[in-house]
Amino acid sequence: MITKCSLPSVVFNLSHAHFKTQNYNHPLRARAALPDPLSCRLHSCSDADSLVSFLIFALGKCSSASYCEAVHARVLKSASYGHGFIGDQLVSKYVAVGCEKHAEKLFDEIPEKDLVSWNSLISGFSRKGCLAKCLYAFRRMRNEAFMNPNEVTLVSVISSCADVKALDEGRSIHGLSERLGMLMEVKVVNSLVNMYGKCGKLGAACHLFEVMPVRSLVSWNSMIAVYAENESPMEGISCFTLMRRSGIQPDDATLVALLQACESVGSIRLLESIHCVICCRGFYRQMSIMTALSSLYAKTGRLDASHRVFLEIRNPDSIAWTAMLAGYAAHGYGSEAVTLFELMVKKGMMPDHVTFTHLLNACSHSGLVEEGKWYFRTMLELYGVEPTLDHYSCMVDLLGRSGFLEDAYELIKSMAMEPNSGVWGALLGACRIYRNDELGKEAAEHLINLDPSDARNYIVLSNIYSAVGLWKDASEMRALMKENFVARLPGCSYIEHGNKIHQFVVGDRSHPLSHMIYTKLTELIGKIRRAGLTPKTEFVLHDVDEESKEDMINEHCEKLAISFGILVTNPGRTLIIRKNLRICGDCHSFAKMISLIEKRTIIIRDPKRFHHFTDGICSCADYW
DNA sequence: CTAGGGTTAG
Structure with a gap:
């Protein structure tokens, strides 16, 4: 006998008997038996227990509002909310698919709300990034139901504070956790460490980490990530060393955090050594790590290496494709980025808002106006991405x-x-x-x-x-x-050489090789003059830059970094330089001419994009 | 036996 569901499009496809004979706890079996929950038919179930088990299982498989409603309708028909915690599950699912109102209404209808019911609602809001609703539910729980939070409640609320960098709220939950004696819970402290890190409070995070009674793998991972996020990459790397000394084996999250630290250091050498660790320990199978690695190579100026890593990823997912796309975009390869996008779509990947941000960015930096307009118009229609x-x-x-x-x-x-x-x-x-x-x-x-x-x-x-x-x-x-x-903000350029990052500001004379650097600079400027390559005002941004004209243009930090690079490296070697402000027009011309005269590729990364200078031209085609 | 996210990739 087949019963109709309340929603026409939703029909279940499994008889109860069939369902029972299958071991649905086994994920592979379950997937095979129920390929698409939306197109399945449900036969009437004789006993409520199995029905509820099935509904809970089915609920976990799908994430649309109409599906929740269908399951909800089925529950109203033949089971109670308390049955097998189906009510709690529905609440968290409703929140997850964005139906907060349904969730709240249903939640109020649950007769005997226990801690798990409250946690379902609170963690649901937390995951959706609704801090206000999350905190509101948390206060209701304490003031109306007179319940004390357990570690799950606290972790949810604290993570929510971390997501939106709500330091004050986070601090007050910290205080509460202390009063409740919950600072013994590893998970609670881990999420606090993360919260303080996200809010930029490195000191508070370190202190908690130091005094915590037990440190798990996640504690170490969180601490390394906090260092990496707070401009203390070297401390993050020492933290990793300490972790290894304590005999803790790193996992994928550790490596991802370490890679982030590399990015802040801006050290390609360090990145390469971590790449070795990844290969040696077999981490190259992990998509998150490979994606981070590919992205990091791109961010440190090595698009070729980034692409090689991407090609090693077996079945790249949408995030991995987006990472590669972002690399092309940042380096100014607009049409390549567009091609990559079309390819990823062809492979069945679903682009999301991040993908489109980088795609539009790529179009913009390459002057692909029509393409950009088209993608902006169609992203909602074709891919459901709201601008x-x-x-x-x-x-x-x-x-x-x-x-x-x-x-x-x-x-x-x-x-x-x-x-x-x-x-x-x-x-x-x-x-x-x-x-x-x-x-x-x-x-x-x-x-x-x-x-x-x-x-x-x-x-x-x-x-x-x-x-x-x-x-x-x-x-x-x-x-x-x-x-x-x-x-x-003073302009500052960085270049890596001999296991060190060398830093230059305008008119900098603090470098040990300062004298030789300036001699080199004078020599280079002389060569440019003799070659008749006086900087012309062809560059639209000439003399309107972030560093004012009052600065001694000839001693700009980019020029010092380039001179240093040419001085200390072998002829023909590529120079990679990072800058904290956008490159000025004069330095842009200078880099172009040096790339021609000295036959060097120079790569300069500014906060907006990469400039590849080769044979007198820049990859940005003077088009920022 | 035990529902309810500790960290981490674009």
């Missing part, structure tokens, strides 16, 4: 950079959400290229409102004013900057 602020930033950048300033502005005005600094920053960037003081002023005003302490916004606007001859406005911007006590 976010990041996507709008990319599109404003794409339109603005290619000269359609008004279109970019119109797009901002058409947005349903409040534009953030990324969006206005993209517009301001375009205004500085095309020296549009009117729109630039509006963008900069928004930006200064959003973050008055960011020096770049004042400088860019001031430079735009200078460029169009509005000297008074320009000096007013400088004055405003002083008034707001904003300090300009």
